[in-house]
Amino acid sequence: MTGSKGKSTTTTLIYRILQAAGQHVKLAGNIGKPMLTELMEPVLDDMIFVLELSSYQLEDLAYSPNISVFLNVFPEHLDYHGGLEQYFAAKSRIVAHAQSGDSFVYNSAHQRIADLALRTKAHAIPFVKKVSFDWGSSALRGKHNEEDIRAAVTVAQLFDVPMDVIHTTVLAFEPLPHRMQFVGEFGGIKWYDDAIATAPEPTMYAIDTLGDVDTIFLGGTDRGLEFDKLAEKVCGAGIHNVVLFPDTGARIAEALKHHCGRQLNILETKSMEEAVKFAYTHTAKGKSCLLSTASPSYSLWKDFEDKGNTFQKWVRVISSAYDTQT
Numbered sequence: 001m002t003g004s005k006g007k008s009t010t011t012t013l014i015y016r017i018l019q020a021a022g023q024h025v026k027l028a029g030n031i032g033k034p035m036l037t038e039l040m041e042p043v044l045d046d047m048i049f050v051l052e053l054s055s056y057q058l059e060d061l062a063y064s065p066n067i068s069v070f071l072n073v074f075p076e077h078l079d080y081h082g083g084l085e086q087y088f089a090a091k092s093r094i095v096a097h098a099q100s101g102d103s104f105v106y107n108s109a110h111q112r113i114a115d116l117a118l119r120t121k122a123h124a125i126p127f128v129k130k131v132s133f134d135w136g137s138s139a140l141r142g143k144h145n146e147e148d149i150r151a152a153v154t155v156a157q158l159f160d161v162p163m164d165v166i167h168t169t170v171l172a173f174e175p176l177p178h179r180m181q182f183v184g185e186f187g188g189i190k191w192y193d194d195a196i197a198t199a200p201e202p203t204m205y206a207i208d209t210l211g212d213v214d215t216i217f218l219g220g221t222d223r224g225l226e227f228d229k230l231a232e233k234v235c236g237a238g239i240h241n242v243v244l245f246p247d248t249g250a251r252i253a254e255a256l257k258h259h260c261g262r263q264l265n266i267l268e269t270k271s272m273e274e275a276v277k278f279a280y281t282h283t284a285k286g287k288s289c290l291l292s293t294a295s296p297s298y299s300l301w302k303d304f305e306d307k308g309n310t311f312q313k314w315v316r317v318i319s320s321a322y323d324t325q326t
Helices: 007-020 035-039 084-095 111-119 143-158 163-172 200-210 228-236 249-259 272-282 304-325
Strands: 025-029 048-052 067-070 103-106 123-126 181-186 189-193 213-218 241-244 265-268 288-291
Touching: 007 025, 007 048, 007 143, 007 163, 025 035, 035 048, 067 084, 067 143, 084 111, 103 111, 103 143, 111 123, 123 143, 143 163, 143 200, 181 304, 189 304, 200 213, 200 228, 200 288, 213 228, 213 272, 228 249, 241 249, 241 272, 249 265, 265 272, 272 304, 288 304
Parallel strands: 025 048, 067 103, 103 123, 189 288, 213 241, 213 288, 241 265
Antiparallel strands: 181 189
């Protein structure tokens, strides 16, 4: 499994579907145990390993999986790879050694990935176009999660998993931490932690999915990404309050100034405590506050988990103070 957005969710969902179907299966790679650790233990002949693989792990891969899945591709890690083409080339190595007996499950909505499907020796299988069951009551929301589900269904069908098993597993699946995670409703505000969003595209997905964001937290480590489309989305979505963290906060502010025909209430800060207090003060009751920074976390936090945990901590701490005062 590789892609720019949704790898962990889709990898885990496939793992749980196969587990529910009675298969011997393990989760490894960029999520779960490292693959080398798993191979140091006894391996059953029918064991299935479901692996999440990053561009870093794929860059020097010397073999390809029996089933490769490519979810999507957005500009990410460009500072490391040197550009989008080099980044995509690293991702594409997932099928570099594939043979005719292997399968390549891919998202045909992304042209680069569709072109790769024409070049690989593997049997190319696009995601199913539509899920044949109603997943509307699932906790997985939005277009991006629909793509994740379609990918998981496509893979599950290769293992002849009954559709009722797939359906039950999807409905029971809870979003992973820091991935459009509903923290709770405090002070009349709905709080969402999407700290995993380290590029503009996932943040734009999150805005569309919620549909009622009034306050958004943006900014972080600068990897040279462009924020014009994000600024258009923020302004078009009717968001009123914006928190901007360094280092990309300054560039996002310029993009917002250029694309917004209305005044935004903006706080530039390095403090998550100050940011959450600002959100409590200014977010309209009944609306959402979204942490989805469209930038990596390293300018202020250890990683996205640290950023998300810090956000959730201050939401609850300040909520307690708010409740005491009221």
